[in-house]
Amino acid sequence: MKQQRKMKRLLSRSALMLTAASFLTLPLATSAFAGKEGVFLSDSVYFTLDKVALSAGAEDGSLRFSLGLNNNSSSPVDFNNYGVKVIDTNGVSYTAKLSEKVAGRVKAGETGTFKFTSEIPANLTPGQLKVDIFQWNYNAMRDIGALSVEAAMEEAGQTVLQQAVINLQELDSTYANDAVLTAQLGNSYKVYKDGAWLVYTDMILENLSNLTLKLPDSLELNLQDSKGLTYGSQFISGSGQTLLPQQPVKTTIQTAVPASLEPNGLSLLFSPKGKVKTTVLGALNVAKSFVVGKIGENTPYPNEDLSGLEITTTWAAASKQSDGLHLQANVTLTNKSDGIVTIPNLSAAFQALRSSVAVTSTDNAVRTSYLSPNESTTFRFSGILPAGLNTDALQLVVSEKQAASNANTQTNTGTTAGTGSGNSSTNSSSGSGSTGNVDTANTANNKTASLPVSITTLAGAGNGGEVSSYAAAEDYQIGTPFKLSSNNLIDSNIDVSLVEIGMSESEDFGFKTIVAKYKLTNKGTTSLTIPDFQTDLTSDKGYTYSGARQSTVAKTIAPNTSYVMNYSYLLPGTETGNKLALNLYDANRLAVGSYKTAVQSIPTTGAVSLYPFSIDIKESTVSPTYNKDSSYVYRLRLDLDVQRQEQVITDANFSTLEFEVVDAEGRQLSTKSMSFTGQQKIMSGIQFIDFGTIKSEQINSDVKINMYEVVATPNGDARRFIKTLDLKK
Numbered sequence: 082m083k084q085q086r087k088m089k090r091l092l093s094r095s096a097l098m099l100t101a102a103s104f105l106t107l108p109l110a111t112s113a114f115a116g117k118e119g120v121f122l123s124d125s126v127y128f129t130l131d132k133v134a135l136s137a138g139a140e141d142g143s144l145r146f147s148l149g150l151n152n153n154s155s156s157p158v159d160f161n162n163y164g165v166k167v168i169d170t171n172g173v174s175y176t177a178k179l180s181e182k183v184a185g186r187v188k189a190g191e192t193g194t195f196k197f198t199s200e201i202p203a204n205l206t207p208g209q210l211k212v213d214i215f216q217w218n219y220n221a222m223r224d225i226g227a228l229s230v231e232a233a234m235e236e237a238g239q240t241v242l243q244q245a246v247i248n249l250q251e252l253d254s255t256y257a258n259d260a261v262l263t264a265q266l267g268n269s270y271k272v273y274k275d276g277a278w279l280v281y282t283d284m285i286l287e288n289l290s291n292l293t294l295k296l297p298d299s300l301e302l303n304l305q306d307s308k309g310l311t312y313g314s315q316f317i318s319g320s321g322q323t324l325l326p327q328q329p330v331k332t333t334i335q336t337a338v339p340a341s342l343e344p345n346g347l348s349l350l351f352s353p354k355g356k357v358k359t360t361v362l363g364a365l366n367v368a369k370s371f372v373v374g375k376i377g378e379n380t381p382y383p384n385e386d387l388s389g390l391e392i393t394t395t396w397a398a399a400s401k402q403s404d405g406l407h408l409q410a411n412v413t414l415t416n417k418s419d420g421i422v423t424i425p426n427l428s429a430a431f432q433a434l435r436s437s438v439a440v441t442s443t444d445n446a447v448r449t450s451y452l453s454p455n456e457s458t459t460f461r462f463s464g465i466l467p468a469g470l471n472t473d474a475l476q477l478v479v480s481e482k483q484a485a486s487n488a489n490t491q492t493n494t495g496t497t498a499g500t501g502s503g504n505s506s507t508n509s510s511s512g513s514g515s516t517g518n519v520d521t522a523n524t525a526n527n528k529t530a531s532l533p534v535s536i537t538t539l540a541g542a543g544n545g546g547e548v549s550s551y552a553a554a555e556d557y558q559i560g561t562p563f564k565l566s567s568n569n570l571i572d573s574n575i576d577v578s579l580v581e582i583g584m585s586e587s588e589d590f591g592f593k594t595i596v597a598k599y600k601l602t603n604k605g606t607t608s609l610t611i612p613d614f615q616t617d618l619t620s621d622k623g624y625t626y627s628g629a630r631q632s633t634v635a636k637t638i639a640p641n642t643s644y645v646m647n648y649s650y651l652l653p654g655t656e657t658g659n660k661l662a663l664n665l666y667d668a669n670r671l672a673v674g675s676y677k678t679a680v681q682s683i684p685t686t687g688a689v690s691l692y693p694f695s696i697d698i699k700e701s702t703v704s705p706t707y708n709k710d711s712s713y714v715y716r717l718r719l720d721l722d723v724q725r726q727e728q729v730i731t732d733a734n735f736s737t738l739e740f741e742v743v744d745a746e747g748r749q750l751s752t753k754s755m756s757f758t759g760q761q762k763i764m765s766g767i768q769f770i771d772f773g774t775i776k777s778e779q780i781n782s783d784v785k786i787n788m789y790e791v792v793a794t795p796n797g798d799a800r801r802f803i804k805t806l807d808l809k810k
Contacts, residue, residue, distance in 0.1 A: 117236065120214050120226030125153040128214055130228040131194075133237065135207055136244035136263065138364045140348075142203040143246035144230065145180075145289070146212060150193040160193060161185040163216050167199040168227065170209045175199045177212070180259045181291065198246070198261065207231035207241065245363030247351050252299045252362070261289040262296075262324070264351065264363065267331070268383050269370040270533040271338070272478050273432045273439045280304060280336045281533050282314070282349065282367060283383060288324035295323055301354040304336045304367065307346025311357055312336050314349070317530060318483060331385065333532050340437050344368045373476065374537045382414070383534055384481075387425065389418020390452070392479065392535050395459070396675070397542035399472050400625045405465040407625070408539070410477050411566065412460045416452035423451055426482040428531055429462040431539075434474045440464035446667075459566045461673070475539040480531040551621040554662035557676035562602075563665065565674045570667035571612045574605030575638070577665070580645070581692040584658045584680040585789070585802030595650040595658065595680060596736075596792055596801040597628070598692050600729060602643040611638055611646075614665055614673070618650050621660040626650045629794040633734040643729040645693060647736055647792040649799030688722070689803055691736070691790055693729045694757055697722040701806045703786060708773075715742055715751065715772040717786060717806075723765045731757055736792045738763060739800065742772045745783035754791065 121127040132147040144167055152158045167175040177197040187193035201210070210230040215222040234240070242265060249260040267283030288294050302314040319332030334349075344367070351363040374380055376397050382390035397410040408431045416422050432439035442462035452458060462477070555564070562576040571577060581598040595618065603609050616628035628648040638644045652658070658680035665674045683689055688697035700720040705713045717740065735757055742750040751772035755763050788803040 118228055118232050119151075120228055122158070122225065123154065126158055127151050128226075128228065130212055130230070130233040131237075132196075133207075133230055133233045133239060134242060135210070135230065135234065135239075136242045136246055137203040138243075138245040138366075140203055140361070140364050141245075142201045142205060143244070144175075144199045144201055144210065145246070146197055146230075146233070148195045148197060148212065148214075150187050150195065152187045152189060152191055152193070155189050157189055158187045158193075159185055160187060160195060163214060163225070164222065165195075165197055166213050166215070167201060168211055168213045169201075169205055174213070175201050178258075180261065180289070200246075207234050243365065243369075245349075245351055245365050247300075247363045249294065249297060249300075252297050252353055256294075256297075257290065257292070259290045260292075260294060262294070263287045263289060264365065266349070266365050266367065266370045268372045269344075269367055270478065270536050271342070271344075271371065272430070272533055272536075273340075273437055274430070278338050278340050278342070278437070280338050280342070281317075282334050282336070282370065284332050284334060284349075285329050286319075286324060286332055287329045288326055291326050293323050293325055299354045301352050301357060302334055303350045303352065303357050304338065305348045305350055305357075306342060311350070312338050312342075318532060329385075344371045372536065374535060376537060376539070376542060378537075379415075380535060382425075384425070387422050389416060389420070390422050391415045391417055394477055394479075394535070394537040397477065397537070397539050398619070398675070399475070399539065399542050400619060400623050401468050405468045406470055407463070407465055408475070408477075408542075409461070409463045410537075410539070410542075412462065412477075412479055412535075413457050414452065414460075415457040416454055419454055421451045421453055424448065424458060425534075427460050427534075428480050428482065429460070430478045430480070431462075431464040431466060432476050432478055433466060433470050434476060436467070436470060436474070438466060438470075439478075440466055461566065472542055473538075473540040477537045477539055478533055479535045479537075480533045482531045551619055551623075551660055551662040551677065554619075554664075554675040554677045557663070557678055559678065559681070563674045563676065565665065570614060571673065572605070572609050574603060575609055575612065576600075576602040576604060577614075578602075579663060579676075579678065581690060582663075582678060582680050583683065583790075583801050584652070585800065586654060587800070592654055593652040593656055593658070594799050594801060595626075595652060596790060596799055597648050597650070597663070598645055599648065600643050600645050600692075600727075601638055603638045603640050606640050608637045608639050611635060611644065614667060616648050616666070617664050618652075619662040619664060620656060621662075624653075624656075626652050626656075629796050629799070631734060631736075632793045632795055635730070635732060635734070638730075643727070645729050645731060645735070647799075649792050649794050649796075651796075683803060685804075688724070690726070691738075691757075691803070693725055693727045693731065695724045695726055696763070697724075698806065701786075703784070715784070717770040717772070719768045719770065721763065721765055721768060723763055733758060734793075736790050738803075739789040739791045740770055740772075740806075741787045741789065743785050743787060750784065 117129055119127040119129050129149040129151060130146055131149055134145040136143040148165060150158060150160055165177045167177050177199045180196045180198050183195060208231045211227040212230065213227045214225045216225055245264045247262045247264065249256040249262065250258055265285040267285060269280060269282040272279050272281060303311040304314055305311045314334040314336040317333055317335045319330055322330055324330055347367040349365045349367045350357055350361050352360055376394050379391045379393045382392045393413045395411045395413045400407050414424065428443045430439045430441045442464045444460040444462060448458050559579055562578045565571060578600050579597060580600045582595060584593055584595045586593045601611060611634055618626045628650050631647045634646050635644060661678050663676045663678050667673055688695040698719060698721060702718045703715055705715055707713055737754045737756045739752055739754045741752045744750060753770050753772055755761060757763060786806045788806060790801040790803055792799045
């Protein structure tokens with residue numbers, strides 16, 4: 082294959098070898114005319130170099146340029162008396178072909194423009210190339226001067242383009258000589274989809290001719306790896322479009338590849354159908370086009386129609402649970418342009434590179450169709466993969482759903498002319514016309530497909546020693562409203578905040594309980610439904626503890642009011658609760674926020690907060706009383722100061738206070754519950770609480786009374802230890 086490409090390149094060179102003296106020009110071939118380099122025939126006639134494009138493919142390169150013949154004299158000048166070739170610093174010359182038929186005679190006071198293309202080795206730089214102009218003297222050539230490719234490119238601010246230049250006449254002789262396409266790579270993505278590994282490659286095609294063209298069916302594309310193995314590629318987007326002159330068109334090709342395929346050494350080959358082993362019209366280095374981003378890294382959205390849009394995987398988390406590895410990621414689109422952009426329809430997949438497994442995810446949140454300047458929107462994706470996977474080999478693939486399109490039927494006819502010579506020079510008079518193979522009835526019926534737009538590695542969004550979701554959570558101050566991502570569950574007029582979080586341990590069962598209180602505030606002017614959001618707590622070591630909401634809550638919340646609800650969490654006895662991430666989810670288990678928090682300690686003296694109340698037990702005494710049924714009653718006397726911290730709604734569904742009598746061995750003797758609402762609610766002042774049915778043998782002087790806050794949940798009562806009362810007998 083490489084030998085064939087080398088032979089093709091050698092055949093395009095001139096047999097003429099130039100010496101170093103070839104770069105010297107005649108006295109008239111001086112430089113500088115209004116800052117532009119020129120080769121002068123006289124003080125009023127000179128050549129200039131413009132619109133230089135140097136393209137480098139995987140093996141071959143191409144130089145395209147316009148040569149201007151500026152005639153400021155009083156007589157016409159015939160360009161047919163001159164020839165052009167490209168030379169490098171080693172004295173090797175390359176054929177320059179005139180790419181369109183134009184009049185050779187340049188009238189007095191006018192400038193003639195002549196467009197050329199030349200095939201050159203891909204490794205030549207602009208500083209190694211010059212465009213050489215010579216004069217025909219019968220069958221001999223006389224050098225006039227040379228123009229610097231590097232100077233012309235620097236003046237225009239151009240760089241070397243990674244392009245393949247394809248002359249369609251090499252595929253089909255009915256195409257005109259100037260039927261030339263350039264192919265420039267965009268991004269490439271390796272994606273596991275429908276049980277197979279696929280490489281998607283974005284490509285920009287541009288028709289350099291003056292006529293509308295269509296890609297010929299005889300053009301074949303293949304990916305070739307470093308071992309020389311080839312894999313057939315197919316257009317899945319943009320293949321049916323007509324290619325208008327000088328109008329870049331984005332296309333996407335798809336290639337089925339083995340899972341072990343590595344990007345290193347990968348090339349995209351353009352060949353006549355069935356001849357990839359013998360003929361290569363152009364090649365591109367695909368290895369450098371594979372783009373895998375990192376969490377938090379901003380990248381331009383790969384769609385010119387959405388110019389100024391940035392895509393970022395702003396957050397990702399992974400946690401191992403009983404049913405597998407739970408993955409979550411937030412993908413944010415930000416409009417950095419000065420205009421309004423359309424929000425693309427995105428979906429995602431979590432894929433494992435070394436395991437050939439993937440799970441898809443969609444975000445069904447209701448959002449607007451457009452983004453204003455500096456506005457953002459966030460998509461939330463989640464999935465469950467096998468628990469044995471590590472995040473260093475996991476990726477998030479974000480895809481855009483493409484709408485089906487039907488291109489308008491176009492009819493174009495015309496004749497284009499090409500000129501050229503197989504010698505070391507090109508004469509503008511040596512051309513013949515040919516009819517271009519134009520698209521006379523093209524209708525593109527592109528199927529609706531999802532094409533990748535970004536891949537992000539999930540390394541660092543993991544478990545154990547890796548960065549956990551705790552590290553990715555936002556810093557948070559208790560009592561402040563959560564900065565929730567946009568979602569269709571929690572109305573924008575409802576503020577949600579964590580107002581209290583406490584933990585206690587069950588000595589009998591060896592687990593701990595956390596009770597968290599959330600305040601919901603309706604900022605709107607109408608009653609709103611109380612959202613049924615889900616929560617969990619994640620430790621800094623990656624363990625996740627699910628939350629259970631109190632059994633009964635109100636259905637709505639009135640405007641300009643606040644409502645408090647409780648969630649409880651069961652944790653192992655080893656959990657300290659010092660470093661926790663509080664995660665909120667919508668009904669589809671999509672994260673809407675993640676915040677760092679820690680359990681609050683309870684003061685040993687003074688008032689204790691049981692939001693929205695605070696209770697200060699000024700004095701507590703207990704005494705036993707004998708009943709007629711030979712049982713005893715413990716009577717607890719409390720002197721209380723109960724204050725409401727905030728005017729928020731509490732109802733019969735709110736938590737209760739439980740007082741528990743235990744003996745010296747920790748055995749429970751009796752319990753009594755009191756509420757914060759209703760006729761028997763706890764109030765400031767003196768209150769008595771009776772604990773009945775205590776047997777005489779249980780009477781002793783070492784009893785203790787423990788105080789708990791109790792929340793009724795679907796999983797049973799969750800008890801949060803408050804304190805042990807200081808009893809005075």
